[in-house]
Amino acid sequence: MSYTDQVCEIVVELPATPETTLVCTERLMAGEESYGPLDITTDQRSYAKEALEELYDAINYCAMAVLRARLHAASRDEQFFAARAADCARIAWEIEFHRQATR
Numbered sequence: 001m002s003y004t005d006q007v008c009e010i011v012v013e014l015p016a017t018p019e020t021t022l023v024c025t026e027r028l029m030a031g032e033e034s035y036g037p038l039d040i041t042t043d044q045r046s047y048a049k050e051a052l053e054e055l056y057d058a059i060n061y062c063a064m065a066v067l068r069a070r071l072h073a074a075s076r077d078e079q080f081f082a083a084r085a086a087d088c089a090r091i092a093w094e095i096e097f098h099r100q101a102t103r
Contacts, residue, residue, distance in 0.1 A: 003038040004028050015094065020087045055092035062089040 008025045016024070032038060040047075065082040 002032075003040050004032050007038065014091060016091055017084075017087050020084060020091075023084070051095075055095065058085070058088050058092050062086060 008028055011024045011028070012021055014021065014024075028038075062082075062085045065078065065085050068078065069082060
């Protein structure tokens, strides 16, 4: 089983909506098509560090979406993306909480 398939199995276990799970797995597959097969044994990036930085960015984007919705009537697309972003932010907070609790 490929590393991408294994990551997809883990994503399915996360506390996310089915839509979010689908988008995450689609993005993994698209990444594999664009960059080649995932090989965690040769990729030297710190996935934990990159994930944490991306989660903080995601939280900021969620706050921006909320602010825009408060200041202006949000379009239907913006409402959809804000709802998905809120789902991702919830997962981000759960991961960060777990990280802090296991220190």
